[in-house]
Amino acid sequence: MxxxxxxxxxxxxxxxxxxxxxxxxxxxxxxxxxxxxxxxxxxxxxxxxxxxxxxxxxxxxxxxxxxxxxxxxxxxxxxxxxxxxxxxxxxxxxxxxxxxxxxxxxxxxxxxxxxxxxxxxxxxxxxxxxxxxxxxxxxxxxxxxxxxxxxxxxxxxxxxxxxxxxxxxxxxxxxxxxxxxxxxxxxxxxxxxxxxxxxxxxxxxxxxxxxGGKSPVIVGKSADIKQTTERVALGKMLNAGQICLAPDYMIVPGDQERAVVEGLKTAASAMYPTVLANPDYTAIVNDRHFQRLTDWLDDARQKGATIETVNPANEDFGASNARKMPLHIVTDVTDDMTIMQEEIFGPILPIRRYDGIDDAIAQVNAKDRPLGLYYFGTDVAERTRVTDRTISGGVTINDVVFHVSMEELPFGGVGPSxxxxxxxxxxxxxxxxxKAVYQQPKIDVAKLAGIKPPYGKATLASVKRQLK
The missing domain is CATH 3.40.605.10 (Aldehyde Dehydrogenase; Chain A, domain 1)
Incomplete structure (x- = not known):
């Protein structure tokens, strides 16, 4: 080398x-x-x-x-x-x-x-x-x-x-x-x-x-739930969630949580009516990562989470060694669960509730600054408050991941991301x-500026100009 x-x-x-x-x-x-x-x-x-x-x-x-x-x-x-x-x-x-x-x-x-x-x-x-x-x-x-x-x-x-x-x-x-x-x-x-x-x-x-990090999705009260869940499901299941910018968790209004879960299940089922033999759906890269994701689901389950597996064809994943993992939607999550502490990098999607947009912002800011942040909604004032009050590598509004595909935008993180x-x-x-390049004119600039000894009135005049 x-x-x-x-x-x-x-x-x-x-x-x-x-x-x-x-x-x-x-x-x-x-x-x-x-x-x-x-x-x-x-x-x-x-x-x-x-x-x-x-x-x-x-x-x-x-x-x-x-x-x-x-x-x-x-x-x-x-x-x-x-x-x-x-x-x-x-x-x-x-x-x-x-x-x-x-x-x-x-x-x-x-x-x-x-x-x-x-x-x-x-x-x-x-x-x-x-x-x-x-x-x-x-x-x-x-x-x-x-x-x-x-x-x-x-x-x-x-x-x-x-x-x-x-x-x-x-x-x-x-x-x-x-x-x-x-x-x-x-x-x-x-x-x-x-x-x-x-x-x-x-x-x-x-x-x-x-x-990477935990890139959040904030669902505003004005969001179109059908559109939101379709776009989040697409971004989460692309490459089976093995994307640094994948939506890592969602923060939703408490009274819309069930609608969001059902929307995600409908969208995922429409894109992937089967998983095991579906050529459109990617496998988890290796056994170690598959086991890691399985262990994290077990950890969440043991700590009181509710886990819904999106399996429209009722396939037997336990009998397969194909490392295909369907979307798992996790509710009733708490901060002591590994899925809320580590970047998931797989088809597991925790959902948190919020009470008022400032609560959602506080939940994001309680964690390390993420690589991406996603806001869904038509309320411009609320959207502005979210983008003004959070710090992330980049933002996509009313979708996920897409800012990375814009070649004229810088792509990068901030802090731990x-x-x-x-x-x-x-x-x-x-x-x-x-490289900074400066080309001096023919005139004796140093003497004109009073910085060539012996110092005198020109020096004092130059300092006076600088202090204005």
């Missing part, structure tokens, strides 16, 4: 400045690597998960990878322009100029997660290549077929000094995070993010952390160094 990093950095330094045409060429090759091998990536994803919906993979990992790359190609000339800045009076009149140049940082490390193991590699690469960098990617050990396919295909599209893929378990991940990259992007669990930050600190590597952001122009800037 150290040899690859040294080779990439040497090639990067030799190439500076990185022409826009070369950046676009790398972006085009990145898009082709995915688009030309879409079927093989879908096969690998399904192998890794035990079963993964092919159509879902095409939308989330194939289309979701190529689209941001195409957006970067289209926007790169605009993003890369010199950014003129004002200079203090009267220097501008005397010929002084100032601007910001966006310069590539060098070699970017990417540690990718298992839940969207193609998109969460290629999405960051859109910004990394657009900014003119090289990249090394550590893939997840939980998706070995996808990792192996990347390692097979990458040399056909990129030289090793441009892009390299590395796979392996925790020890490889630890060593990778300790490399002296010019920037490191980690996507994954908050608990692991802490270790990544420690590892990067020894080399003062700037870090972007895309973590992450630091820094990327996507679109924000990704370009994250992976660029904003």
């Amino acid at each position: 150290q040899d690859i990093l040294a080779e990439q950095r040497a090639a990067f330094m030799a190439e500076l400045p990185v022409p826009i045409a070369i950046r676009k060429d790398r972006l085009n090759r990145a898009a082709a690597m995915i688009a030309d091998n879409a079927d093989r990536f879908c096969d690998a994803l399904s192998e890794d998960f035990g079963h993964r919906s092919r159509e879902q993979s095409m939308v989330t990992d194939i289309g979701g990878s190529v689209a941001p790359i195409r957006h970067a190609i289209k926007s790169l000339d605009k993003w890369a322009r010199r950014d003129p800045r004002a200079v203090q009076f009267p220097l501008g009149l005397l010929g002084a100029r100032a601007w910001v140049e966006y310069q590539p940082k060098g070699v970017i490390g990417v540690i990718a997660p298992w839940n969207f193991p193609v998109q969460l590699v290629m999405g960051p690469l859109a910004g990394i290549f657009a900014a003119g960098n090289r990249a090394m990617v550590k893939t997840s050990e939980f998706t070995p077929a996808t990792a192996a396919l990347f390692e097979e295909l990458c040399p056909k599209f990129f030289a090793l000094e441009e892009l390299a893929f590395l796979s392996g378990g925790p020890e490889i991940g630890k060593a990778f995070a300790s490399l002296p990259f010019d920037h490191l992007l980690f996507t994954g669990a908050t608990s692991i993010g802490k270790h990544i930050l420690h590892a990067a600190a020894d080399n003062l590597v700037p870090v972007t952390l895309e973590l 992450g630091m820094g952001s990327y996507h679109g122009p924000d990704g370009f800037k994250t992976f660029s160094h904003a």
Whole structure:
């Protein structure tokens, strides 16, 4: 890994400045690597998960990878322009100029997660290549077929000094995070993010952390319950809930709780009338995560929760080893239950009641700041109060998850849900160094400003102007 990093950095330094045409060429090759091998990536994803919906993979990992790359190609000339800045009076009149140049940082490390193991590699690469960098990617050990396919295909599209893929378990991940990259992007669990930050600190590597947390849904009294529950069920059951932005719990008016539960059951049953043999429904990624979710349901049940399983075909999940888990709606939840303390990352949806919108806001603010927050309703004043009085990485109004798909919006968390952001122009800037450049005019500015000794009246006049 150290040899690859040294080779990439040497090639990067030799190439500076990185022409826009070369950046676009790398972006085009990145898009082709995915688009030309879409079927093989879908096969690998399904192998890794035990079963993964092919159509879902095409939308989330194939289309979701190529689209941001195409957006970067289209926007790169605009993003890369010199950014003129004002200079203090009267220097501008005397010929002084100032601007910001966006310069590539060098070699970017990417540690990718298992839940969207193609998109969460290629999405960051859109910004990394657009900014003119090289990249090394550590893939997840939980998706070995996808990792192996990347390692097979990458040399056909990129030289090793441009892009390299590395796979392996925790020890490889630890060593990778300790490399002296010019920037490191980690996507994954908050608990692991802490270790990544420690590892990067020894080399003062700037870090972007895309973590997770408990993203809440606040259902306002003015919400359309049918529309709300359909959209929440869709977002919760996509990838079987294995999404960092999945709605993690709902907060609903007490008198609408039953209507919300029934709406969720109706919506889930309409989308997935069967689960076990349904090609549209994805499995839990491995036995450990399946057992974790099962244990958390047992914990909630033992502590007094009511659990309703959405199983319209009355299938026998206990007799199956397919790791297919239907939607579980959990009511009467309390804060001592694990499902209200940890990010769920699966098809379990707790529902909490609230008494007045300020109570709902207080419930959200009692927990760590989430990656996403979702508000449903038509009451503008209430919506504004929710968005003003809560802090989250991003917000989607009257739907869930969708803000992540808007390439012109920054995507990132805040506090325990992450630091820094990327996507679109924000990704370009994250992976660029904003270099300040000031050009002095021919006139002796230091003497004019009174900062050249011997000091005198001009000095005092300059200080007086500064203090105004």
